[in-house]
Amino acid sequence: MVRFRDIMGGKKAGHEKHPISSHEPGPEIQRKETSPAKEKREPELVLSSSEPELESITESRSLRSPESIYNEALILIKRLLDNPEEGKERSDEIRAIVRELVQEVTSGHREILFLTQEQSPSCYLYCHSVNVTILALYLGLAMDYDKEELLILGLAAFLHDIGMSKCISIVQKKGKLTHGEFNIVQRHSEDGKNWVKNIDTLPHRERVGTIIWQIHERINGKGYPMGLRGDQIDEMAKVISLVDTYETLTHPRPYREKISPPQVMEMLLEMKDEIFDAELIRTMVEQFSLYPLGSYVRLNTGDIGKVVGINKEYPTRPQVELLFNGPGKKVEHRTLNLAQAPAVQITEVMDEEELILEQKE
Ligand SMILES: [Fe+2]
Numbered sequence: 343m344v345r346f347r348d349i350m351g352g353k354k355a356g357h358e359k360h361p362i363s364s365h366e367p368g369p370e371i372q373r374k375e376t377s378p379a380k381e382k383r384e385p386e387l388v389l390s391s392s393e394p395e396l397e398s399i400t401e402s403r404s405l406r407s408p409e410s411i412y413n414e415a416l417i418l419i420k421r422l423l424d425n426p427e428e429g430k431e432r433s434d435e436i437r438a439i440v441r442e443l444v445q446e447v448t449s450g451h452r453e454i455l456f457l458t459q460e461q462s463p464s465c466y467l468y469c470h471s472v473n474v475t476i477l478a479l480y481l482g483l484a485m486d487y488d489k490e491e492l493l494i495l496g497l498a499a500f501l502h503d504i505g506m507s508k509c510i511s512i513v514q515k516k517g518k519l520t521h522g523e524f525n526i527v528q529r530h531s532e533d534g535k536n537w538v539k540n541i542d543t544l545p546h547r548e549r550v551g552t553i554i555w556q557i558h559e560r561i562n563g564k565g566y567p568m569g570l571r572g573d574q575i576d577e578m579a580k581v582i583s584l585v586d587t588y589e590t591l592t593h594p595r596p597y598r599e600k601i602s603p604p605q606v607m608e609m610l611l612e613m614k615d616e617i618f619d620a621e622l623i624r625t626m627v628e629q630f631s632l633y634p635l636g637s638y639v640r641l642n643t644g645d646i647g648k649v650v651g652i653n654k655e656y657p658t659r660p661q662v663e664l665l666f667n668g669p670g671k672k673v674e675h676r677t678l679n680l681a682q683a684p685a686v687q688i689t690e691v692m693d694e695e696e697l698i699l700e701q702k703e
Contacts, residue, residue: 408454411446412472415439419471419500426507426537433543440475440496444489447479452652455480458589459636466595467506467513473593475499477585477630481622484629485581494546498553499582505534505554514596531555531567553579557586560617584610584618584626592634602693603634633660633688638697640690644668645678646697653681658688669700 418435421428446454458473478499482492506513509530512523519527535555538547556579559565561572591606601609607627614620631652633639639660640646644667651661659680667673680686692700 406442408446408451408457411439411442412454412457412476415443415472415475415500416468420468422501422504423467423471423507423510426504429504429537429541430543433541436497436500437493437545440493440500443475443479443500444492444496447476447483448489448492452480456635456650459592466593467503467510470589470593471500471503473589474502474582474586477589478582480629481581481585481626482578484625491578494549494553495578495581497544497546498550498557498578499585501534501538501550502554502557502582502586503530503534504537505530505532508533516597528558528566531558549576552576553582555579557583559583561619562616580619580622584622587618588626588630602691603630603637604691605693607634631660633658633691638692638694639688640692642687642689645673646692647678650677651679653679656681666701669702 418432418439422432422436443454454476458476460469475496479492479496482495487495506527509523509526512519512527515523532555535551538544538551538554541547544550553576555567556570556575559568559570559575559579560583561575561580563569563571588606588610591601591609592603594600607630610618610623611627614623631649633649633652635649635652637649638646639649639662641662645662645664646666647662647664649660650663653659653661661677661679661681663675663677664673665675678686680688
């Protein structure tokens with residue numbers, strides 16, 4: 343099976359501490375120089391010449407795999423970011439793919455959530471948009487949004503960085519941004535709002551545009567572009583803002599490596615009622631588990647494993663794929679559901695770098 347990471351030429355990255363910031367590069371961000379090899383890797387999407395028309399895609403949707411839905415969303419957002427003038431002619435495709443993502447998220451399955459864990463630094467804006475959409479929909483689901491509300495949330499999340507189409511080269515820059523470049527990047531909220539409101543065939547375009555405009559507002563009034571506070575900010579903008587930050591920090595960027603999901607959860611909890619609503623963070627921690635998918639944990643049995651499933655009823659007892667039992671001691675891979683193994687406890691959350699170092703010992 344072709345994974346989207348393969349399509350994008352992705353590569354896993356390690357872990358590094360980094361100041362809290364959303365993906366937008368601010369002057370305060372110290373960017374890490376990357377190797378020439380990394381600089382050369384550009385996203386390259388090869389579209390099938392026999393790509394089905396919208397009608398046939400819609401008819402076969404319920405039979406498609408989460409990976410296929412993810413890849414179609416990825417291809418569409420790349421097209422839109424690379425050719426923003428195609429917005430009007432592609433509005434049906436935008437609505438269709440977001441509806442399909444809503445259908446997938448509300449189906450009770452969580453496989454598509456796994457796909458949000460991987461991303462290549464070179465394709466980050468495209469993967470990021472799809473990941474943020476999926477994460478926002480799961481958070482919206484936990485907030486009891488109905489399907490029409492999820493459609494609005496999904497559309498806003500999917501298009502939240504469409505205003506970046508004018509400054510993709512700036513946000514992928516490896517060095518520190520100049521003041522002028524930072525001002526250009528900050529205009530993407532306004533550009534995104536205008537782009538959406540201009541597409542008269544897009545459902546809920548007024549609300550969707552307003553949400554996109556407000557995503558970088560912060561409840562303490564220190565966001566942009568308006569400096570709105572608390573309840574002045576649309577709730578859906580707060581949802582997307584939170585998952586935007588979570589997604590950004592848990593994935594590598596051209597100028598830094600990723601931070602482990604449990605650490606990001608802790609960082610977000612420290613920002614409660616300052617940057618993000620405390621209640622919203624609590625709902626996210628619950629929905630994505632205290633031990634997010636993909637995190638590594640050590641058990642009281644001595645086993646080390648990767649969290650591969652979340653038990654919503656028991657957020658402290660996820661499903662763990664066992665990998666090792668001590669340095670260099672691989673165990674036969676099997677999944678242990680901690681909700682059904684009361685004697686087994688998680689004693690430590692490990693980051694990937696720590697695990698690799700330990701296994702080298
Ligand atoms: Fe974003």
